[in-house]
Amino acid sequence: MNELWILYLLCCVTAIFILRKIAIRLRLSKAKHKSMRGHSKWSRRIAGWIKFFDYSPAEYFCVDGAPADISKQRSNAFNTLVDKVKQQSKKTINQYKQVSNDISDVQFTSMYRVPFPFRTHLPEVFKLGSMINQSQGVRVKDLDDQWRYDLSGSYGVNVFGYEFYKSCIKQGSEKVEALGPALGSYHPLIADNVSKIKAISQLDEVSFHMSGTEAVMQAVRLARYHTKRTHLVRLCGAYHGWWDGVQPGIGNRRKTNDVYTLADLSEQTLNVLSTRDDIACVLINPLQAFHPNADSASDASLIASDRATHFDKAAYTTWLKRIRKICTDRNIVLIFDEVFTGFRLSYRGAQGYFGIQADMVTYGKTLGGGLPVGVLAGKHELMKRFKDTHPVDVSLARGTFNSHPYVLGAMNVFLERIAQPEIQALYKTVEQTWQQRTTRFNQRLKEADLPIKITNMHSILSVSYTLPCAYNWMLQFYLRANGLELSWLGTGRFIMSFDYTDEEVDQVIELFIESATQMKNDAWWWQSPALTNQSIKQQFLKDMLSASFPSLRKWIGGRAPTTLTHAKTTNSDKVYE
Known part of the structure; x- marks a missing residue:
């Protein structure tokens, strides 16, 4: 009888120990965010499963289901913008090409300016980053003597100008x-x-x-x-x-x-x-x-228009x-x-x-x-x-x-x-200043009837998009061509220096409006009743799964094999004729 009681007690203790372990584990699991960002191991596993695919030239301008005339309009606008950038930045482009194969960071940022299925046929002039040789006030100058208003903030270094x-x-x-x-x-x-x-x-x-x-x-x-x-x-x-x-x-x-x-x-x-x-x-x-x-918001992950901030x-x-x-x-x-x-x-x-x-x-x-x-x-x-008390137990740095x-x-x-007093005084007003500027920015966007909203935390701004779209990542190239300098993250984050005057901010706003208006007129924000952020992401997921698991394509509903090509490079700056 005593042996049975001992066995019973051991079973109870073991059960309590196991249940406690399970409870601790469940508590930890509940505290993780439901997205893949909150599950590090799974995010690594899934990243290893995803295979590269790209959209062919025939699909490149209509992955959102746009009709042939809209696709053609986008293609023409795309090539026109390529020609504009090539004419603007000949020296800068040539200099950047010389280092692009020798600097690993350049190779990485060049590949991650847009969602990866659009990477292969993205013209080289869009992949290239900035090459600048002078700054003055809130602007920077490239090798072709073009001055751009700096929205990059030098990764956050440039607080005061x-x-x-x-x-x-x-x-x-x-x-x-x-x-x-x-x-x-x-x-x-x-x-x-x-x-x-x-x-x-x-x-x-x-x-x-x-x-x-x-x-x-x-x-x-x-x-x-x-x-x-x-x-x-x-x-x-x-x-x-x-x-x-x-x-x-x-x-x-x-x-x-x-x-x-x-x-x-x-x-x-x-x-x-x-x-x-x-x-x-x-x-x-x-x-x-x-x-x-x-x-941190990046145009490389801008699949649809559900980017948001919640400050x-x-x-x-x-x-x-x-x-x-x-x-x-x-x-x-x-x-x-x-x-x-x-x-x-x-x-x-x-x-x-x-x-x-x-x-x-x-x-x-x-x-x-x-x-x-x-x-x-x-x-x-x-x-x-x-x-x-333990002289050999050190934390060396x-x-x-x-x-x-x-x-x-x-x-x-x-x-x-x-x-100094002038900087201390600036600290007291700068947050309100940038809040007012963001409000003015959004008012101008509303007046221009553009599907964009600017959000901010202090002097850090981000661009949100208010209409379903698979091509919001194109805006970065219009902005740069019209005189605005962005970081490689694109429209995800604008880091503004405190030395911007109201007049200079107004100039930035007008250049932004001009760029977005051109993008709108070039049909990138084409809409249809069937187009939603959910439908865009669902199709992207189907295409991604079809590329990663070809045997399941007919059940998944991804695009046909001829439109899912292997990674390759192209020397052409013309994507679609």
């Missing part, structure tokens, strides 16, 4: 020119820089790195080192650099699974943070407030405060990745903008005064790289160019200048 950073670099170089690029030792400017960064971040210590990605790497390593916990939590869609350790989905080949990607603005996520004991840190990219649970400052502030409390209660390190938002959203970056104090903050881009840098600020107890004298010089000028 190119003239501002040119002077930071020049004055900073003069401060350190007697030393030159001496490395290992510190230039004495480092003390003043550290003092200023500590005051801005309201944290205790600072370390210098060569990029924002490196600063994030160090923050995460130190959080794990000091908490003795294994896992990082990132929010769905958030970008924290190209390092595998914070990019667990597509593009990551690490076998280690030590990152939880959880849903933004989710009670289930708070539940996981409140109950798990393996979480070392929560990594926040404050820009995610602009598009919670979504990746609600009050709601996101409340959300971050709740995360802050849980992190405090559970001894989880709260890290703000301010590589992009630092010194843009406010003098204290997102910490000041949302009113949240983090345990660690990473900076980059603009803080270098125009030169590359990564900076980590944190609490004393988190920044220490060794343990007093060094770099040849950490604290480079010329970077320290430009940074010093930058920090001095943004503390």
Whole structure:
């Protein structure tokens, strides 16, 4: 009888243990966003299954079911735009061609300017990126002496305007020119820089790195080192650099699974943070407030017209405060990745903008005064790289160019200048200024009867499309041909510098209106009762599945094999005759 009771108790304990494990796993699963972005392992698997396909010249201009006359009109407009760009940019195109096969980043960005089935027959002049040799105010100049208004923001570096950073670099170089690029030792400017960064971040210590990605790497390593916990939590869609350790989905080949990607603005996520004991840190990219649970918008993923942003400052502030409390209660390190938002959203970056104090903050881009840098600020107890009682147990982080004298010089000028009264006054009004400009932008779009809406978070803008369309990605080429400089993401994000005047913004708006009107007149936004965002995406999915699983084509309903060709290159700039 006693043996039976012991066996019964063992079975009960085992069942409770298993049920508890299942409950913990279910809690984690519920906290993941339902999209593939929230399921890193599955996104990697599915990415490996998807085969390349392209639309043939006969299909290229009518994948949305447009009739022959509309297809022909689009083709003619397409070729006319190609000819215009070739005439505008002969020197720039030739120079870019010389480097395109030698620089891997150029090859990547050239291939990902449009959804991939349109890539093969995209003319080379559209694939090529920018080659510029001068900036002046809010404009940049290419090798053919064409000036364009810059909407790219230099990946976020350009907060205050190119003239501002040119002077930071020049004055900073003069401060350190007697030393030159001496490395290992510190230039004495480092003390003043550290003092200023500590005051801005309201944290205790600072370390210098060569990029924002490196600063994030160090923050995460130190959080794990000091908490003795294994896992990082990132929010769905958030970008924290190209390092595998914070990019667990597509593009990551690490076998280690030590990152939880959880849903933004989710009670289930708070539940996981409140109950798990393996979480070392929560990594926040404050820009995610602009598009919670979504990746940064890119024309390469612009299949239909369902791009959207959902910025609600009050709601996101409340959300971050709740995360802050849980992190405090559970001894989880709260890290703000301010590589992009630092010194843009406010003098204290997102910490000041949302009113949240983090345990660690990473900076980059603009803080270098125009030169590359990564900076980590944190609490004393988190920044220490060794343990007093275990001298061999260290968290090593060094770099040849950490604290480079010329970077320290430009940074010093930058920090001095943004503390001046005129910049401090600018910080108080800049958000309202860009809100008013966005409202004016949308009013002009409405007056012109264009199917476009501009959304913004502070001085960061994005383009949304209000009619179903499979060709919204074409707008980037019209904009560039008419004098607007975009990043390789296209219309997904415009990063505006603070030195834009109202008159210059009005010029940008009118050039945008002109470009979109041309696109409208060229029939890219043709409509039919059967055309919906859902129908466009469904057909794209069928085509993709048909290419990946040819034996299932007749059940899937994808396009015929003759329209799904293998990857190839074309030397022609004429797609359709």
